[in-house]
Amino acid sequence: MKKNDFEREYPMQRQILRRRILKRRFKTKKSNKLFAKAQAIIPGGVNSPVRAFKSVGRSPIFIKRASAAYIWDEDRNKYIDYVGSWGPMLLGHANPAILRAIREAVKRGTSFGAPTSLEVKMAELITKIVPSIEMVRMVNSGTEATMSVIRLARAFTDKDKIIKFEGCYHGHSDSFLIKAGSGAMTLGVPDSPGIPSTIAMNTLTARYNDLTSVRKVFEENKDQIAAIIVEPVAGNMGCVPPIEGFLQGLRSLCNEFNALLIFDEVMTGFRVAIGGAQALYGVQPDLTTLGKIIGGGLPVGAYGGKKEIMQMVAPAGSMYQAGTLSGNPLAMAAGFTMLRILHANKMIYKQLEQRSAQLEEGLRENLQKLGLGYTFNRIGSMFTLFFTSRSVIDYESAKTSDTAKFSTFFNAMLEQGIYLPPSQFETAFISTAHRERIIEKTIKASYKALQKI
Ligand code: KE4
Secondary structure (H helix, E strand, O other): OOHHHHHHHOHHHHHHHHHHHHHHHOOOHHHHHHHHHHHHHOHHHOOOHHHHOHHHOOOOOOEEEEEEOEEEEOOOOEEEEOOHHHOOOOOOEOOHHHHHHHHHHHOOOOOOOOOOHHHHHHHHHHHHHOOOOOEEEEEOOHHHHHHHHHHHHHHHHOOOEEEEEOOOOOOOOHHHOOOOOHHHHHOOOOOOOOOOHHHHOOEEEEOOOOHHHHHHHHHHOOOOEEEEEEOOOEOEOEOEOOOOOHHHHHHHHHHHOOOEEEEEOOOOEOOOEOOOHHHHHOOOOOEEEEEHHHHOOOOOEEEEEOHHHHOOEOOOOOEOOOOOOOOOHHHHHHHHHHHHHHHHOOHHHHHHHHHHHHHHHHHHHHHHHOOOOOEEEEEOOEEEEEOOOOOOOOHHHHOOOOHHHHHHHHHHHHOOOEEOOOOOOOOEEOOOOOOHHHHHHHHHHHHHHHHOO
């Protein structure tokens, strides 16, 4: 019997056969072996919790290489990547210009522990692209940036308390692991053990997108609040955009109660617009933290803002902060090249918007066809499909998502070669390497994956 006759005659068998082939093709033997080994010598087998795939009920896949929109694992499975190293890969993996810059830099040595001309160029470019940043200090991670900026805010205002928002994540320093998002939310440990109550008591939380809750905290802690720190587009409870007037309202409240406004743009900086969320929403913070994209995939963070505040940072001022590898020449080469490309090609953001809108349209069409009322949030090339029918505007509403359904969807997409963030409470990212037909393939795969819910 010819193949087509067989398929016509026996459609069910065809489905079973296809599923078997898909299953057989999707092997993760090498990753599983590596994970077993890793768990004996690395806590949880990973160097950052969310990578462990804990909330999607399978062992993590170990990545061997990446290029453009793709990653390959140790079992040679190929995936379209929507994690993008959690944000840095705006231009896709192994961008040729960035690799060239790193290759050139490495010939001159890997680290000097001394100032270099490239650090000056990097600071000039950042302060040119983000007007609110008059001075900037490079560090090695987003956590280091937010930890330092809080110390600076406390030093400048001589007040101890800070306001953060439930579900927002600002890295893992003590002051922030209070109702934190990202991996802390995924693993259900938003308030980590090991944080002295004397530190935790200085971190007050309010509800994202709820200005009344913020005013209440200010009024209950008169003259004690140094700053508000906020993700201007929340990305660590999944993608949760600010509602109309929220960011402007925070600006006014900080002015009224004499506190500093800090935008944590580690994720949104150079992602949602060349000038970040502060440019997109037209709200000027006093201080900004950056990371991810400014490192072009190498370890970099930064904090910056008004000169009168930044002048307090040692050695110009008395607030101490330091770092052996701060401004590392390889990281500066990668980051500077990245920012220079973004600054020179504003069309990039138009292209990202087109591809991201194409994905949103296709996903929404699939949800409609299947009669599924799930919530899809997107700002630019950051998005999350929440498995809840409620609109997701804060931590509480994000938590109504059905994480079991998310897990089924995640695995069904993974087995079709689509690599999404392995948590309902993370944001997915699109890069300039996600061409139209890659988006088309993703939309088709999502239809099959949604049918399994
Ligand atoms: P890092 O210390 O991970 O470089 O940055 C901390 C940080 C600070 N601020 C924001 C808004 C962030 O999103 C992050 C880190 N983001 C997570 C992903 N949601 C990093 C991934 C991980 O923890 O492995």
